[in-house]
Amino acid sequence: MAKYSESVYSRAGQELRRRKLEAEAETKRRKAELFAQDPEVAAISKQLEGTANEYLKIILNGGTELHDNIEKLRKKSTELSSKLGSKLQALTGDRDYFKTAYTCRVCEDSGYKDGLRCKCFEALLKQYAAEEMAENCGIKLNDFADFKLDYYSDAADENVSPRARMKKTYDYCRKYSEGFSQNSPSLLFIGKTGLGKTFLSSCIAKEVTEKGMSVAIGQLATFLRKVEDEHFGRAAGNTLDTLIGCDLLILDDLGSEFQSQFTESALYEIINARLNAQRPTIISTNQSISELNMNYNERLVSRITGSYLPFIFIGKDIRPMIRKF
Ligand SMILES: [Zn+2]
Incomplete structure (x- = not known):
């Protein structure tokens, strides 16, 4: 694997962070805008976000009804997702309007996948190393x-x-x-x-x-x-x-x-x-x-x-x- 200079690593890291922040800021902006426009969308989104906490609670409580409870929650979450999807489709024409549009879908702009450098990270390193070289030559x-x-x-x-x-x-x-x-x-x-x-x-x-x-x-x-x-x-x-x-x-x-x-x-x-x-x-x-x-x-x-x-x-x-x- 190629080794790169410190400045090449830091430029690539900065670019990945910039991409990630920009994509997430856009999702945030979209949510804030639609929540203000349509309280129902806000309510469904909030409930959907709440299911993650509920899931944790169920797991921690354990007990004999664990699987039933998980199944119930899964159903609820699917229903909420599809409700939200239909609302978003009606309002914006895009069911996935709240899905963050990362530059790289594979690593969601983190630069890593399964503990290895993602292709997008490698490509940035290669590009910056070559640019640095051209500048020096x-x-x-x-x-x-x-x-x-x-x-x-x-x-x-x-x-x-x-x-x-x-x-x-x-x-x-x-x-x-x-x-x-x-x-x-x-x-x-x-x-x-x-x-x-x-x-x-x-x-x-x-x-x-x-x-x-x-x-x-x-x-x-x-x-x-x-x-x-x-x-x-x-x-x-x-x-x-x-x-x-x-x-x-x-x-x-x-x-x-x-x-x-x-x-x-x-x-x-x-x-x-x-x-x-x-x-x-x-x-x-x-x-x-x-x-x-x-x-x-x-x-x-x-x-x-x-x-x-x-x-x-x-x-x-x-x-x-x-x-x-
Ligand atoms: Zn990637």
């Missing part, structure tokens, strides 16, 4: 709408112009984000610096995050440094678990990190574990496949090339153009 998230194809030349130097190629990649990435799920493929962005790989990655990150999924995006070098510091006890946290467990992981700039045996095996572990668990990853790199083959061990490169969908970014560095605009 300094990649600004962008909108697809801000992506400008005009920066790319429409002169075909090879078979296709950089703009036409970019348009295809851009369209694919938009669709990819819109329909993102666990079944989405992993992507490999290959191309020189300044061709929009990071920008497009950050657009995907933003859109997938907005869909409520956990995304970790950052410089691969920064991530690996954190993993290493934590592994050797120089820093607290569990970046490795977040990198493996988030819904979408985006590793920027493979090849720029300081390589060691440790970083390479950590990287392999991340890539391999995510592929095995069917969690999509996007990797961008300035290196060609043959350069990757030269710089990394074959097992790592073949894991990537064998399963990731490649996109080649072509053309001239667009950064000088952006500065001009």
Whole structure:
């Protein structure tokens, strides 16, 4: 099970409490409003709440008529419930108008079910851990709408112009984000610096995050440094678990990190574990496949090339153009 930072736990706990209080306040408000409007509803509700006390009394008294008494009370409570239901149906059109509408029905926003963390709690932890990571990694998230194809030349130097190629990649990435799920493929962005790989990655990150999924995006070098510091006890946290467990992981700039045996095996572990668990990853790199083959061990490169969908970014560095605009 993943371990998270204190601040991630406390944010998730706060959010659960907020949900619970908000849902219960709404039920309270509904009751107060209808009780004022219809005294009979108030009376039935009060009697119904009283049955819980009566039940306790019967149990405590025990005696030979215990089962008969319980049965009588059960009948009474059922009658009251159905009476209340009909009244509520008539008044509001909803029999369950007084039932608290928790965000999570499974745990009623407590965060736990049968002593274990509920899925809703896990999802919050994952989301906040990824958000915290994105904040610490300094990649600004962008909108697809801000992506400008005009920066790319429409002169075909090879078979296709950089703009036409970019348009295809851009369209694919938009669709990819819109329909993102666990079944989405992993992507490999290959191309020189300044061709929009990071920008497009950050657009995907933003859109997938907005869909409520956990995304970790950052410089691969920064991530690996954190993993290493934590592994050797120089820093607290569990970046490795977040990198493996988030819904979408985006590793920027493979090849720029300081390589060691440790970083390479950590990287392999991340890539391999995510592929095995069917969690999509996007990797961008300035290196060609043959350069990757030269710089990394074959097992790592073949894991990537064998399963990731490649996109080649072509053309001239667009950064000088952006500065001009
Ligand atoms: Zn829950």
